[in-house]
Structures are given as C-alpha cells and as structure tokens.
Amino acid sequence: xxxxxxxxxxxxxxxxxxxxxxxxxxxxxxxxxxxxxxxxxxxxxxxxxxxxxxxxxxxxxxxxxxxxxxxxxxxxxxxxxxxxxxxxxxxxxxxxxxxxxxxxxxxxxxxxxxxxxxxxxxxxxxxxxxxxxxxxxxxxxxxxxxxxxxxxxxxxxxxxxxxxxxxxxxxxxxxxxxxxxxxxxxxxxxxxxxxxxxxxxxxxxxxxxxxxxxxxxxxxxxxxxxxxxxxxxxxxxxxxxxxxxxxxxxxxxxxxxxxxxxxxxxxxxxxxxxxxxxxxxxxxxxxxxxxxxxxxxxxxxxxxxxxxxxxxxxxxxxxxxxxxxxxxxxxxxxxxxxxxxxxxxxxxxxxxxxxxxxxxxxxxxxxxxxxxxxxxxxxxxxxxxxxxxxxxxxxxxxxxxxxxxxxxxxxxxxxxxxxxxxxxxxxxxxxxxxxxxxxxxxxxxxxxxxxxxxxxxxxxxxxxxxxxxxxxxxxxxxxxxxxxxxxx
RNA sequence: GGUCGCGUGGCCGAGUGGCUAGGCAGAGGUCUGCAAAACCUUGUACGGCGGUUCGAAUCCGCCCGUGACCUCCA
Numbered sequence: 001x002x003x004x005x006x007x008x009x010x011x012x013x014x015x016x017x018x019x020x021x022x023x024x025x026x027x028x029x030x031x032x033x034x035x036x037x038x039x040x041x042x043x044x045x046x047x048x049x050x051x052x053x054x055x056x057x058x059x060x061x062x063x064x065x066x067x068x069x070x071x072x073x074x075x076x077x078x079x080x081x082x083x084x085x086x087x088x089x090x091x092x093x094x095x096x097x098x099x100x101x102x103x104x105x106x107x108x109x110x111x112x113x114x115x116x117x118x119x120x121x122x123x124x125x126x127x128x129x130x131x132x133x134x135x136x137x138x139x140x141x142x143x144x145x146x147x148x149x150x151x152x153x154x155x156x157x158x159x160x161x162x163x164x165x166x167x168x169x170x171x172x173x174x175x176x177x178x179x180x181x182x183x184x185x186x187x188x189x190x191x192x193x194x195x196x197x198x199x200x201x202x203x204x205x206x207x208x209x210x211x212x213x214x215x216x217x218x219x220x221x222x223x224x225x226x227x228x229x230x231x232x233x234x235x236x237x238x239x240x241x242x243x244x245x246x247x248x249x250x251x252x253x254x255x256x257x258x259x260x261x262x263x264x265x266x267x268x269x270x271x272x273x274x275x276x277x278x279x280x281x282x283x284x285x286x287x288x289x290x291x292x293x294x295x296x297x298x299x300x301x302x303x304x305x306x307x308x309x310x311x312x313x314x315x316x317x318x319x320x321x322x323x324x325x326x327x328x329x330x331x332x333x334x335x336x337x338x339x340x341x342x343x344x345x346x347x348x349x350x351x352x353x354x355x356x357x358x359x360x361x362x363x364x365x366x367x368x369x370x371x372x373x374x375x376x377x378x379x380x381x382x383x384x385x386x387x388x389x390x391x392x393x394x395x396x397x398x399x400x401x402x403x404x405x406x407x408x409x410x411x412x413x414x415x416x417x418x419x420x421x422x423x424x425x426x427x428x429x430x431x432x433x434x435x436x437x438x439x440x441x442x443x444x445x446x447x448x449x450x451x452x453x454x455x456x457x458x459x460x461x462x463x464x465x466x467x468x469x470x471x472x473x474x475x476x477x478x479x480x481x482x483x484x485x486x487x488x
Numbered sequence: 489g490g491u492c493g494c495g496u497g498g499c500c501g502a503g504u505g506g507c508u509a510g511g512c513a514g515a516g517g518u519c520u521g522c523a524a525a526a527c528c529u530u531g532u533a534c535g536g537c538g539g540u541u542c543g544a545a546u547c548c549g550c551c552c553g554u555g556a557c558c559u560c561c562a
Contacts, residue, residue: 013492033562046562076560087560172557178490179558223560245562275562276493282554286561321511322501327494327555334500337512344511347526375502383502387510397527459521466523477525484525 002061005377007241008325010249010272011171015379020240021270026062027239028054029231029269031248032125034071035106036087039113040292041278041315041330042285046245048316048427049275049324049380051119053241056376056425067234068122070110072103073129073210074202075223086220089209099210103129113295116312118427124234128226132212135221135229138263139200147262151191153203153217159196162258168196171257171272172250198255200225224255228263231256237264243273247284275324280305282329293330307332310339313431317342320382320426345386346430348393349418355399357408363399365406365413368392372421382426389421443474447483 002024006015020026030050033043054066075087085093092099111121128135139155142148147162148155159168163176179196203217204210211218231239244253253272260268277284285292293303301309310318318338322328368388375384392414398404406414422428446465454462466476469485477484 031562034560040562042562044562049562173491174558175491181490247557247561250557251559277556277562279555284556284561288559288561292561318500326501329500331500333512337500339512341511344526351527381502383511384509387502390510394528401527403528454521457521463522470524475525476523478520478523480520486525 002057003373003377005057005060006379007271007273008379010274011269013173016271018240018271020062021238024061024063026057026064026241027235028057028064028066028241028243029227029235029239030066030068030122030242031227031244031252032068032070033106033110034075034087035103035110036075036091037106037287038294038296039110040285040287040294041298042245042292043110044113044117044295044315045278045319045324045328046243046275047114047119048117048319050243050273051427052320052324052380052382052425053243053273054120054122055427056380059420059425060377064123065235066122067124067126067230069226069230070103070107070125070127071223071226072100072107072127074221074226076202086208086210092209100129103127109296113299113312116299117295117316118312118429120427126230126234128221128230129210131226131229131233132221134233135225136201136214138225138229138232138259139221141263142200142259145262147258148200149193150216151193153219154191154199155201155216156192156197157200157255157258157262158193159198159258160194162262166258166261168258169250169254171254174250174254198222198224198251200259224252224259227252228256228259228268231268232260232264235268237266238268238270240269241271241273242269243275246274246276249274276327278328278330280330285330305332308336310335311431313428314339314342316428317345321386323379323381323383325379341390342428345389345393345422345428348389348396349422351393351400352396352415352418355396355406355411357411358405359407360405361407361410362404363395363406363410363414365410365417368395369413369417372417376425385421386426389418392418443469443485447476447485451483 005018007018008014009016028050030046033039050066050068054064058064072088073086076085088099088102091102095102139148142157143150143155148157159176162168168176169179176196199222201214201216201219201221203219208220210220212220231242242253257267257269279285280291280293283289283291293305295315297303297306298310298315299312314335318335319328321338321341368391371388372385375381375388378384395404396414399406446469450462450465453465469476473487475486
C-alpha cells in the first residue's frame with residue numbers, strides 16, 4: 001500500500017488525498033505537444049512536472065500507466081472560430097514537406113531534448129492521426145446522445161444543450177452566460193448554432209492535405225477530441241490523473257470533460273493537474289509573444305537573452321526549485337544560481353561517498369528521510385524536498401569535518417536516501433565534463449610539471465601555467481600535496 | 489470589461505496565525521606561497537492602510553501594483 005499523498009485538484013481547487021480508482025494501478029494522461037515546432041522552456045516544465053509525478057508515484061509503489069500524446073492533426077490556428085490552417089499543414093506547406101515529415105521531425109526533436117533533460121518516456125505515446133477511427137466513434141456516440149450536430153459536413157459539439165444538465169465551465173470556473181457575453185462577434189460563422197460550440201469533425205477544404213473519409217465528409221478531427229478518445233482507449237472510462245499546462249484548462253480540457261461526459265455519461269478524470277507557466281520578464285513565455293527560448297537555444301546559449309549556455313540538468317534543477325503550480329520567472333541570474341546550487345548538491349553527494357562511519361551517530365537520518373517524503377507527498381513539493389537535501393549536505397560536510405558523527409547503519413541509509421531522491425525521484429544526473437583521455441593525460445602532465453616548478457618556489461612560472469590553463473577553461477585546485485582540476 | 493491568481497530580504501524561490509525554508513549573490517573566516525575551488529559562519533524579509541486576535545507576513549476589508557485566462561499557446 002503506497003504511502004498517502006496529497007494532490008491539488010484543479011477541479012475542486014483543493015489539495016485532496018490521492019485515492020486511485022483501482023489501486024495500485026494509476027492511469028495518468030498528460031497532453032503532449034503539437035509537433036509543428038521546436039520545444040521550448042515551457043514544454044520542458046510541463047514534461048518535467050509530470051515526469052516527477054510519474055517517477056515519484058512509481059517509486060512509492062504505484063503501477064503507473066503514463067500516456068502522453070503527440071498531436072499531429074487537427075490543431076488549428078484558431079479553435080473557436082474553427083478557422084485558420086492546421087498547424088502541421090501550414091508548416092508542411094511552408095517547408096515543402098509532407099505533413100508526416102513535419103510530424104516525425106518535430107517528434108524526434110521533442111524526444112531528443114526531453115531525453116537530454118532526463119525526462120522518462122511515457123508508457124504509451126499515441127498519435128492523434130493514428131486514432132481517427134476512435135475519434136469518429138466518439139463523434140457517433142455524441143451524435144446519438146444528441147450532444148452534437150452536423151452542419152455542412154462538419155460536426156460540432158452543442159455546448160448549450162450539454163450545459164442544461166451539466167456544468168460546462170466547471171474546471172476553469174467559467175459560466176456559460178459570461179462566456180457568451182464575452183465571446184467576440186463572429187459574423188458569418190453561421191455553421192455553428194452557438195459561438196461556444198466547438199468542432200468535433202471538420203470538413204476539409206479542397207487544399208487541405210490531411211484528410212480522412214467519414215460518413216459526414218472527407219475531413220479531420222477537432223483538436224479537443226483526440227485526448228478524450230485516446231484517454232478512453234488506453235486508460236479506460238475512468239482514470240486517475242489528467243494533466244497539462246494551465247493554459248490548456250480552457251477551452252481544451254473543458255471541452256474534453258464535456259465530450260467524455262456527453263459520450264459516456266460520466267466523467268473520466270478524477271484529478272486534474274495543471275502546471276503553471278514560465279515567464280520571461282514577468283510575461284508568459286509563448287510563441288505568439290515572440291519571447292520564447294527553445295531548449296536547443298538554452299543548451300547552446302544561442303539566444304540574445306542568454307548570457308551563457310545552460311546545461312540540461314541546470315534547466316531541470318531550475319524548474320524543480322519552484323513548485324509546479326507557481327509561475328517561474330526566467331532570468332540568467334536565476335539559472336546561474338541553479339547551476340551553482342546543483343553543483344553544491346552533487347559535491348555533497350560525492351563527499352557522502354567518501355566519509356567514514358563511526359560507532360555512534362549524532363544524525364537522525366530517519367527524520368531527514370521522512371521530511372523529504374513528506375514534501376514530495378504534499379502535492380509534489382520539490383523545492384522543499386531539495387531544501388532538505390541541502391540541509392543534509394551541510395550535515396554531510398560537518399561529518400566530513402569531524403564536527404558530527406554517523407554510524408554505519410545511518411550512513412548506508414543516508415547514501416540510499418541521496419541515491420533515491422537525487423537520481424530516481426528528481427531525475428538528476430551528473431553531467432560529466434567532456435574531456436577525453438588524451439587531453440586528461442596532457443593536463444595531468446602539465447600540472448605535474450607545475451608541481452616541480454612550485455617545489456622550486458618558481459611561483460611566477462607556476463602562476464603563469466595556471467593562468468593559461470584557466471583561460472582554456474580548466475579550473476585548478478591546489479591541494480596540500482597535489483592538485484585537482486575540472487573543466488569550469 | 490469578466491473570471492482567477494500573485495506581490496516575501498540584492499536576485500530566485502518555499503511556507504503560513506506564534507517554533508521565523510533553501511539556493512545564488514554580498515560580508516567574515518578556514519585552507520593555500522598567492523590564488524582559485526571547496527567548506528564554515530552570517531541576513532528576522534513578507535506591497536500600503538485599516539480590522540479580527542494575547543499574537544498576522546499568514547485571516548477579513550479596502551487600496552495600489554502585477555500576471556494569467558476569456559482566440560492559439562506547455
């Protein structure tokens with residue numbers, strides 16, 4: 001029986017005790033990317049948030065099935081009006097590629113950068129275009145149940161009708177009347193009965209490449225439909241957690257709830273989880289605002305806003321140092337702080353490996369362990385868990401200095417704790433400085449020569465060597481009788 | 489305009505009715521030929537004004553500032 005955890009449910013706006021529908025099995029669905037462009041920091045946060053959930057729940061004993069989709073069809077530029085080109089199709093046209101080439105390319109890119117961030121691959125990664133049949137079946141159900149109607153070969157969801165006996169807007173806290181009064185005027189959009197109605201199936205215009213046959217028209221499915229169809233297919237009629245970025249709450253997730261309830265008579269999702277946005281100068285990082293930084297740019301330092309390159313683990317740690325429901329502001333200063341903090345954490349881990357156990361202990365490892373688990377169990381509070389690890393680092397250093405003592409059992413326990421939290425739960429990995437054996441040998445040779453020079457008290461030459469090596473990015477650490485170095 | 493959120497020390501960020509995270513930067517120190525690195529020590533901050541309370545940064549009200557959503561966006 002896994003330990004009790006709290007999880008913030010967007011639906012109830014409260015932290016709730018997590019009780020799986022079918023413990024110990026847990027079904028998790030997270031909205032993946034629309035693969036028409038490179039992943040940016042925001043995608044990283046979303047992926048890392050649910051990666052942590054996946055990792056932690058697996059660790060405490062749940063049998064996880066994690067589904068994260070790839071949206072490769074149906075995502076229009078303007079969902080409400082149903083206008084605009086399909087994003088994939090547009091990209092394909094601009095680049096003169098097959099739509100599926102675009103899809104494959106950006107799916108590969110997504111995997112590449114998420115792998116570097118050490119985000120685990122989901123259990124199932126379904127594509128919308130591979131589930132046209134399932135989506136069409138869902139539409140038929142909705143037509144049968146009277147929640148959808150056909151108009152000129154397209155099928156729309158009837159929001160007003162649904163709202164009569166259901167609560168459309170319950171997730172995002174909206175009321176249908178407010179939405180109606182605030183919806184922009186759509187003159188000429190006569191296909192829909194109501195401006196709030198959203199597309200389930202769109203008849204394809206002659207130039208639209210991605211199209212599938214159906215009894216209504218040659219067309220393609222609406223964006224919101226895929227998640228309902230694939231969630232249902234792989235996780236069943238009721239499953240535990242559905243996640244995504246906060247900006248998907250409305251209308252995407254709201255529409256999902258309506259579709260599922262309308263088709264199956266009951267809601268599928270027990271807990272809704274939404275990660276907050278990454279901001280840049282206090283404003284949301286978004287493609288539409290032209291202020292986004294891709295992961296490729298971040299890792300390479302190739303963006304005008306970047307003072308340097310930031311390694312994947314620095315980025316991961318930066319994201320984990322904030323709670324997933326808070327906005328997180330990007331800045332070079334903050335990233336640099338994370339870079340150094342992460343280094344300190346790993347330094348502590350290394351020190352831990354070499355300290356010796358004594359007969360007695362002044363350290364209460366059980367308490368540290370409990371604190372770490374409690375933090376993670378309290379709605380995935382990674383920043384708190386990390387703060388306890390930093391507390392532990394200070395203790396480790398004190399043991400190393402002989403100010404504190406630890407017995408063999410406690411030491412083993414502390415080592416296991418660090419191993420589990422740093423690598424398994426937080427998913428951090430140590431990034432090796434890239435240096436091949438030959439250059440290592442060369443550096444060691446030079447530094448050995450420098451030792452001789454120092455022994456002769458020729459400090460000016462010794463300093464010169466050090467300066468030159470420093471310029472090459474090699475950090476020298478002189479010790480009592482020897483040296484150490486690393487790539488800075 | 490509507491809905492929801494936020495405002496914490498130089499920066500980033502937790503937390504939350506009394507026990508006052510953590511990281512980075514800064515300062516001091518240990519070490520060192522000198523540095524660097526590493527390590528140690530160090531900071532009583534919570535937008536403003538009222539109110540509730542023995543006690544509020546934490547609850548309530550008002551104000552100011554700011555952000556997200558209401559079109560697509562993780």
